[in-house]
Amino acid sequence: MMDIRSQKLFSEFGLKQLLTEVAVGPKKINISQAMAIAIYEAYGGAQRVSPNPLVGCVVLDSHGNFLSKGHHEVYGSAHAEINALKKLDREKLQDATVVVTLEPCAHVGKTGSCALYIKDLPVKRVVYGLVDPFHLVSGKGAQIIKGAGKEAILYSEFKDSSEGKLTPMMSAKEKEFISSQLEILAENFLKNFRYSKPFVALKWAQSLDGKMALKNYESQWITNAQSRNYAHYLRSVYDVLIVGAGTVHQDNPKLNIRLEGFDLERKLLIIDPDATVFKSYDRLAFSKYHKKENVFFVVDTNSSETSIAFNLTVNPPGSFKNVLFLHKNEAGFFPLEEIHKFCFERGMKSILVEGGPTTLSQYLNQAAFDRVYAFVAPVIMGDGLSYSDQFSISSMTQRLNLRSVEKLEIGDDVLFTGLKNI
Ligand SMILES: NC(=O)c1ccc[n+]([C@@H]2O[C@H](COP(=O)([O-])OP(=O)(O)OC[C@H]3O[C@@H](n4cnc5c(N)ncnc54)[C@H](OP(=O)(O)O)[C@@H]3O)[C@@H](O)[C@H]2O)c1
Secondary structure, eight states: OOOGGGHHHHHHTTHHHHHHHHHHSOOBOOHHHHHHHHHHHHGGGTTTOTTSOOOEEEEEOTTSBEEEEEEOOSTTSOOHHHHHHTTSOTGGGTTOEEEEEEOOOOSOSSSOOHHHHHHTSOOOEEEEEEOOOSTTTTTHHHHHHHHTTOEEEEGGGOOOOTTSOSOOOOOHHHHHHHHHHHHHHTHHHHHHHHHSOOEEEEEEEEOTTSEEEOTTOOOSOSSOHHHHHHHHHHHHHSSEEEEEHHHHHHHOOOOSOOOTTOOOOOEEEEEOTTOHHHHTGGGSGGGGTSOGGGEEEEEETTOHHHHHHTTTTTSOGGGOTTEEEEOOOTTSSOOHHHHHHHHHHTTOOEEEEEEOHHHHHHHHHTTOOSEEEEEEOSOOOOSOEETTTTOOOSSGGGSOOEEEEEEEEETTEEEEEEEEOO
16 A cells, blocks of 8 residues: 555655566666655555654665665664665675665664674665664764775765765755655654654544534444545554544444555543443453553543542552643643653654544644544535534634645545645
C-alpha cells in the first residue's frame, strides 16, 4: 500500500519509471533521484520500525549507476545501509556512493554501527539526508566516515562531483523539495527528539459538506471500502489509537487493525471522563480485540462516577498504571498535551486520533496535533455532526492552515493529508 506521504514524491519525481529502469539494467541516476528512491523505499518500514525512524538507502557505483536499495524493515533488525550494502560484492563498492536518508548511526545498539560498517568498505562517499537528532549519533556517524578518509556530505550541502563521475543535476527547486520530503519521512522521530513529545495525527471520514455523523449519530459508512482499508493502514503505522467515549458507546467498534498479513496489535487509549467505557469494558467489542495491558484510559479526577468506578476511597489512583487521572481545564476539557505526555512516557511515540467530533474539535481548539488525514466522500449529509463543530474562531487570521498537502484518490473518495502550519 502506498503511503500517502510519498504520493507527491512518487508522481513528481517520475519514480514509477525510474524504479522500472533501475530494476532492468545499469542506469545512471543523480543524487536527488537516488535520495528520492531512498525516501520512497524507507516508507516500506512504516508499519514495523517504530519507535525507530524510517530510513532508506541507495547505493551507486563509481560512475553513478544504480546498484541497490534497502530500508530499515523491522524494529531491532538491520538498518537501511546494511540492507542495501550486504547485497553487493566488495569490488562493486570500489569508489561507490551511499545515499541514505539519515546520517549513519555511530553507536552500537540493537544492531552494529552503520558508520563503522561503512568505514571498512571501499566506498568513496556517503550522502545523508538529515543529521541524526539522537545525541549519541548526531554528527558522530559522519565523523567516523570522514575519519576513514571518505566523504560524508549532508544532502543539502552536496555539490557537483569534482571528478565529474557523478551527474548530480540538482536544481535548487528539486533540492528544496527533497529536503522537505526528508523531514516528512522522519517527522515522528524528529518531533520525538526535538521536543520530547509524540507525533500526533488526526484522522476522520467526512462528507463533502464536512459531516462525520448524522445528528442521530449514525455514521456508517461514509467512505468506500478501499478508504476504510487505508484507515486500517494508518492505524498500523501509529503506536496508539485515541478515541473518545462517545464513539465507543455509539459504534461499539473493534478498534483493531484488520489488514491482510498484519499481525501486530497497537495500543488503544480512550478519553473517558466519567469512566463509562471503563465500567462497561467486558461488554464492549474492543475488549475482545485488545490485550488488557494495551488499553489505556483518561478519566476525570473530579468525577464522582470515576471515583466510584475505581473505588478510589480504597485504591489510590497510582495503583492503576494504565489510567491517567486528569483535571479538566476551565472550558471543561482535558488538556491534551497532558495525555500526550502520558503516552510518550510509556513509549507511545506516535498517536492517531480517530475522533469523534467532540474529541477532534478539542484537538483543533487546542491545536494539539501535527498532521491531519481527512477522507472525503462524494456524499452530502446535511445538518449532521462535524469535526469542527466546537472549534470556533472569529477571524480568518485564527484559521488553521495545512502545509505540505498530499492528495490520494481512492475510488471516488479523496484522502487529504497535511501538516499543521506553525
Ligand atoms: N466519520 C468519522 O470519521 C467518525 C469517527 C469517529 C466517530 N464518529 C461518530 O461520532 C459520533 C460520536 O461523537 P462524539 O462527539 O460523542 O464522540 P467522541 O468524540 O468519540 O466522544 C465524545 C466524548 O469523549 C469525551 N472527550 C473527548 N475529548 C475530550 C476532552 N478533550 N476532554 C474531556 N472529554 C473529552 C467526552 O466525554 P464525556 O461526555 O463523558 O464528558 C465527550 O462527550 C458517533 O456517531 C460516531 O459514529 C465518526
